[in-house]
Amino acid sequence: MPYHHGNLRAELLARAAQVVADQGVEGLSLRSLARDLGVSHGAPAKHFRDRADLLAALAAEGVAVAEQRMAAAAVEAGSDPQARLAAMGRAYVRFAVDEPSLYGTVNHPEVCRVTPESVTRLLAGWIDAIGGSAPSEGRYETATFVARMVGAAEVAADPGWRELLGIEDVTDELIDALLAA
Amino acid sequence: MPYHHGNLRAELLARAAQVVADQGVEGLSLRSLARDLGVSHGAPAKHFRDRADLLAALAAEGVAVAEQRMAAAAVEAGSDPQARLAAMGRAYVRFAVDEPSLYGTVNHPEVCRVTPESVTRLLAGWIDAIGGSAPSEGRYETATFVARMVGAAEVAADPGWRELLGIEDVTDELIDALLAA
DNA sequence: GCGAAGAAGTTGTCAATGCCAACATCCGAC
DNA sequence: GTCGGATGTTGGCATTGACAACTTCTTCGC
Numbered sequence: 001m002p003y004h005h006g007n008l009r010a011e012l013l014a015r016a017a018q019v020v021a022d023q024g025v026e027g028l029s030l031r032s033l034a035r036d037l038g039v040s041h042g043a044p045a046k047h048f049r050d051r052a053d054l055l056a057a058l059a060a061e062g063v064a065v066a067e068q069r070m071a072a073a074a075v076e077a078g079s080d081p082q083a084r085l086a087a088m089g090r091a092y093v094r095f096a097v098d099e100p101s102l103y104g105t106v107n108h109p110e111v112c113r114v115t116p117e118s119v120t121r122l123l124a125g126w127i128d129a130i131g132g133s134a135p136s137e138g139r140y141e142t143a144t145f146v147a148r149m150v151g152a153a154e155v156a157a158d159p160g161w162r163e164l165l166g167i168e169d170v171t172d173e174l175i176d177a178l179l180a181a
Numbered sequence: 182m183p184y185h186h187g188n189l190r191a192e193l194l195a196r197a198a199q200v201v202a203d204q205g206v207e208g209l210s211l212r213s214l215a216r217d218l219g220v221s222h223g224a225p226a227k228h229f230r231d232r233a234d235l236l237a238a239l240a241a242e243g244v245a246v247a248e249q250r251m252a253a254a255a256v257e258a259g260s261d262p263q264a265r266l267a268a269m270g271r272a273y274v275r276f277a278v279d280e281p282s283l284y285g286t287v288n289h290p291e292v293c294r295v296t297p298e299s300v301t302r303l304l305a306g307w308i309d310a311i312g313g314s315a316p317s318e319g320r321y322e323t324a325t326f327v328a329r330m331v332g333a334a335e336v337a338a339d340p341g342w343r344e345l346l347g348i349e350d351v352t353d354e355l356i357d358a359l360l361a362a
Numbered sequence: 363g364c365g366a367a368g369a370a371g372t373t374g375t376c377a378a379t380g381c382c383a384a385c386a387t388c389c390g391a392c
Numbered sequence: 393g394t395c396g397g398a399t400g401t402t403g404g405c406a407t408t409g410a411c412a413a414c415t416t417c418t419t420c421g422c
Contacts, residue, residue, distance in 0.1 A: 029378080029379065029380085030379080030380070030381095031378075031379060031380080032378090032379090041379090041380095042381095042382090045380095045381080045382085050380070050381070051379095051380070051381095
């Protein structure tokens with residue numbers, strides 16, 4: 001057993017994602033994480049200042065994934081601003097559905113309080129897209145768009161809502177319906 | 182100093198609401214609550230089985246308040262089903278904005294995992310309203326409606342979003358824009 | 363009145379956790 | 393080589409949730 005783990009930071013994040021996936025953010029503990037990886041309880045501190053710092057890193061991963069998906073969708077959608085915007089919205093909802101753990105972490109109140117800039121980064125992409133797209137018809141255009149996005153993702157990502165609403169499998173048709181203006 | 186506090190359960194809930202309001206759900210601790218109220222650390226256990234039980238009670242309060250507001254709004258809106266539904270939507274968003282602490286508790290992941298039925302109760306009111314109102318135009322009518330509601334409340338209740346979107350004061354006009362079909 | 367039963371509160375304890383400090387080991391630059 | 397920083401370990405402390413045993417008060421039947 002080598003003294004240096006060699007890849008601890010990455011494995012901490014990976015294991016943390018697993019734990020969050022099936023126990024939620026609240027079930028995450030630095031010490032149990034260390035146990036899972038077979039290192040001492042003080043080891044994680046060398047890579048993450050504290051629990052909040054680890055969660056922030058996990059959230060940053062989530063944001064990066066979301067950004068990546070949205071950017072890819074935008075590229076694929078071509079040059080029409082309206083089409084790009086719609087594609088980004090779909091990509092965001094898909095991200096929420098496909099990676100509920102990451103999505104849940106990014107949007108977790110405990111995490112948002114510490115790093116509110118995460119969401120800001122995501123929004124920046126939308127704002128850009130909106131800014132370059134439609135002339136503002138009402139004063140609340142941006143807010144309305146964001147609300148649609150947030151609501152669609154929240155409902156589509158939550159198994160409880162899905163069961164309640166009878167939308168077990170999230171089709172493109174459903175997403176479009178949720179996002180439809 | 183009387184041995185029996187006399188009103189401990191209610192005061193625990195009240196103080197808990199305060200703490201949640203300015204420290205979030207994560208900042209809530211049974212022991213500090215007991216200290217705040219001048220009782221021993223074991224006292225809360227006589228009224229709430231554990232921390233989750235207290236949070237569930239707090240969430241139940243929140244759901245009750247929301248239901249009450251929505252019901253009142255529905256009554257005031259008269260008999261037209263469409264108008265009643267719209268009024269309930271507005272009332273829900275107003276609830277989220279006026280009582281961010283209760284709203285946040287009801288929708289907190291930690292709480293939702295334990296008592297998913299809270300949201301179900303709220304939805305029941307909407308479903309009723311919807312069921313009695315419009316003929317279904319698409320297969321996802323209910324889901325779309327719920328997504329709008331959830332998104333509007335989420336955005337309107339979050340100071341971070343509000344600042345980002347430049348919608349500091351939540352007017353009726355804004356709410357209608359967020360909910361507009 | 364009174365005595366028992368139960369509700370409400372207290373005290374003590376235990377394991378888990380987050381965080382910190384002191385120490386050990388390994389690696390790379392010079 | 394050796395020295396310093398990065399990485400890991402160990403020990404310790406305070407806080408917390410949960411539990412058990414005990415005390416005090418209230419209530420209700422008689």
